[in-house]
Amino acid sequence: MSLVMGIDSSTQSTKAIVVDAGTGRVLAEGRADHPDGTEVPAQAWWAACRQAMALAAADAPGPVEAIAVAGQQHGLVTLDAAGAEVRPALLWNDTRSAPQARRLVGQTGPDAWARRTGSVPVASFTVTKLAWLAEHEPANADRVASVLLPHDYLTWRLAGASVAAQEESPRTEAEPTTDRGDASGTGYFSPADGGWLPDVLADAFGGRTPQLPRILGPADAAGRTRDGVLLAAGTGDNMGAALGLGLEPGDVVVSLGTSGTVFAVADRPTADPTGAVAGFCDATGHFLPLVCTLNAARVLTATAQLLGTDLAGLDALALAAEPGAGGLVLLPYLDGERTPDLPDAAGTLTGMRRANCTPENLARAAVEGMLCGLADGLAALREVGVAPRRVLLIGGAARSAAVRAVAPLLFGVPVDVPEPAEYVALGAARQAAWALAGSAEPPAWPVPSARHEVADDADGAAVRAAYTAVRRQVHGA
Ligand SMILES: Nc1ncnc2c1ncn2[C@@H]1O[C@H](COP(=O)(O)OP(=O)(O)O)[C@@H](O)[C@H]1O
Numbered sequence: 371m372s373l374v375m376g377i378d379s380s381t382q383s384t385k386a387i388v389v390d391a392g393t394g395r396v397l398a399e400g401r402a403d404h405p406d407g408t409e410v411p412a413q414a415w416w417a418a419c420r421q422a423m424a425l426a427a428a429d430a431p432g433p434v435e436a437i438a439v440a441g442q443q444h445g446l447v448t449l450d451a452a453g454a455e456v457r458p459a460l461l462w463n464d465t466r467s468a469p470q471a472r473r474l475v476g477q478t479g480p481d482a483w484a485r486r487t488g489s490v491p492v493a494s495f496t497v498t499k500l501a502w503l504a505e506h507e508p509a510n511a512d513r514v515a516s517v518l519l520p521h522d523y524l525t526w527r528l529a530g531a532s533v534a535a536q537e538e539s540p541r542t543e544a545e546p547t548t549d550r551g552d553a554s555g556t557g558y559f560s561p562a563d564g565g566w567l568p569d570v571l572a573d574a575f576g577g578r579t580p581q582l583p584r585i586l587g588p589a590d591a592a593g594r595t596r597d598g599v600l601l602a603a604g605t606g607d608n609m610g611a612a613l614g615l616g617l618e619p620g621d622v623v624v625s626l627g628t629s630g631t632v633f634a635v636a637d638r639p640t641a642d643p644t645g646a647v648a649g650f651c652d653a654t655g656h657f658l659p660l661v662c663t664l665n666a667a668r669v670l671t672a673t674a675q676l677l678g679t680d681l682a683g684l685d686a687l688a689l690a691a692e693p694g695a696g697g698l699v700l701l702p703y704l705d706g707e708r709t710p711d712l713p714d715a716a717g718t719l720t721g722m723r724r725a726n727c728t729p730e731n732l733a734r735a736a737v738e739g740m741l742c743g744l745a746d747g748l749a750a751l752r753e754v755g756v757a758p759r760r761v762l763l764i765g766g767a768a769r770s771a772a773v774r775a776v777a778p779l780l781f782g783v784p785v786d787v788p789e790p791a792e793y794v795a796l797g798a799a800r801q802a803a804w805a806l807a808g809s810a811e812p813p814a815w816p817v818p819s820a821r822h823e824v825a826d827d828a829d830g831a832a833v834r835a836a837y838t839a840v841r842r843q844v845h846g847a
């Protein structure tokens with residue numbers, strides 16, 4: 371039996387799984403938390419990665435032959451000429467570069483950005499973070515010799531490590547690599563051509579031209595660890611989930627982690643000048659149009675905290691309320707928002723009357739508000755040609771019974787919930803097995819079984835209309 375490891379280094383934690391490369395069966399798992407915050411030393415991800423890998427390896431029936439890392443997208447990791455971090459990494463949900471995003475888009479207009487890079491950059495994109503660094507920390511910017519994404523950094527560190535020894539490795543001489551999926555979230559890559567756009571990078575970064583990682587194909591190897599384990603290309607976490615789920619045409623994924631994402635695999639690149647849909651690449655040589663919100667699972671934890679309960683308590687409360695939450699509407703922009711592009715927004719609760727101020731209604735308004743933003747994302751995907759037949763609901767907050775009950779009402783298409791699993795890590799493991807096999811197609815692992823969620827006959831359109839009306843009233847769009 372050949373064993374492979376898939377690693378998901380996402381916002382809140384690292385998860386590592388060991389999988390039978392022949393069958394796709396998960397045999398062992400490990401997990402380690404990340405520090406909180408939108409600015410984190412990449413070293414901390416490396417420490418969490420080694421911890422999660424050690425836990426998974428300890429329960430595995432043997433050594434792994436290949437590894438791949440899928441990581442949170444967009445994060446800016448800057449290294450100096452000696453390979454040391456110039457400053458802590460800025461994450462996808464760090465909104466400080468919003469003014470630089472506005473300036474960059476203003477220079478050439480949203481159409482040109484969408485045409486060249488597939489996306490109109492907002493503060494999440496790496497290119498706007500580089501513009502922020504050039505403007506606010508020019509001395510640091512001058513020291514940047516290479517720019518990596520989180521998964522690039524971890525793959526590069528693994529190339530200098532011995533998996534069996536689990537030691538804090540010396541830095542490696544290996545050449546940094548990336549893949550088209552993660553590269554497509556930088557803002558200086560052309561999804562249509564599959565190559566970097568150095569002029570876009572230099573323009574944003576004050577004329578500086580740091581080294582960029584080599585872009586690998588879907589089944590290419592990035593190298594080997596010091597003890598000979600094959601390293602696959604890796605990818606972004608959403609691309610990893612798409613590979614782990616084995617998406618078919620008509621499948622749209624709604625992932626409810628720290629971010630809320632809505633995406634589908636497409637044959638052709640997209641270029642949405644409104645900026646709602648990011649025109650990413652996937653991890654198989656195709657494309658991954660995607661809408662991302664900044665506020666998903668943590669809206670539920672914040673609301674539970676407000677109500678003095680836990681996530682199970684929040685679920686029970688939300689399920690006890692009627693659709694529409696008695697007229698309460700929550701715009702859940704607790705960490706600012708990315709789609710719509712409102713980086714400085716805060717959350718808004720409206721419609722309060724003495725009769726509807728119950729914990730049940732507030733819990734329901736939180737679930738509805740979070741999901742309405744993603745229902746808008748689904749509508750935006752339709753605008754770029756995606757024809758959803760069903761939604762696959764994954765991510766930490768898909769474990770919520772209230773979320774699973776409300777989603778079919780608001781999405782207006784059948785909702786299936788695959789059995790809870792680490793689909794990002796599974797996609798990374800599938801990529802590792804693919805690189806190990808050297809085959810033309812990824813290994814044919816079984817598609818995860820899914821439970822179909824049935825909507826009751828309440829009117830989801832009315833809930834969405836109330837949400838849209840409040841958003842227009844408060845934010846004018
Ligand atoms: N039963 C549940 N109900 C609601 N949210 C949940 C539940 N279980 C986990 N979560 C939330 O899921 C989130 C973690 O999901 P995950 O997809 O791993 O996020 P990320 O990939 O961004 O690190 C946490 O915010 C956690 O509170």
Ligand SMILES: O=C(CO)[C@@H](O)[C@H](O)COP(=O)(O)O
Pocket residue numbers: 380381382441442443444462494555606607608627628629630631660662
């Ligand atoms: O920025 C995006 C997608 O464009 C986010 O989806 C990040 O990739 C973080 O993902 P999670 O940690 O929420 O899974």
